Amino acid sequence: MFIEFDVADVDGASAALDPKDEDVVLEPTTMPWGNRSALVRDPDGKVVNLFSTPTAD
Numbered sequence: 001m002f003i004e005f006d007v008a009d010v011d012g013a014s015a016a017l018d019p020k021d022e023d024v025v026l027e028p029t030t031m032p033w034g035n036r037s038a039l040v041r042d043p044d045g046k047v048v049n050l051f052s053t054p055t056a057d
Helices: 010-017
Strands: 002-006 024-030 036-041 047-052
Touching: 010 024, 010 036, 010 047
Parallel strands: 002 047
Antiparallel strands: 024 036, 036 047
16 A cells, blocks of 8 residues: 655655655656656655656647
């Protein structure tokens, strides 16, 4: 189980958390389907997904 947050800026939100290296599960990455996502562990060890969906041009 993990918690997800839809954020406007995945890179900025991830940087603002300033996670320890061992808490980073996935650096900010653009997924093949277009979402940008970063996975980090919270202090209790639960995985948190920060994501944004692509905007239509």
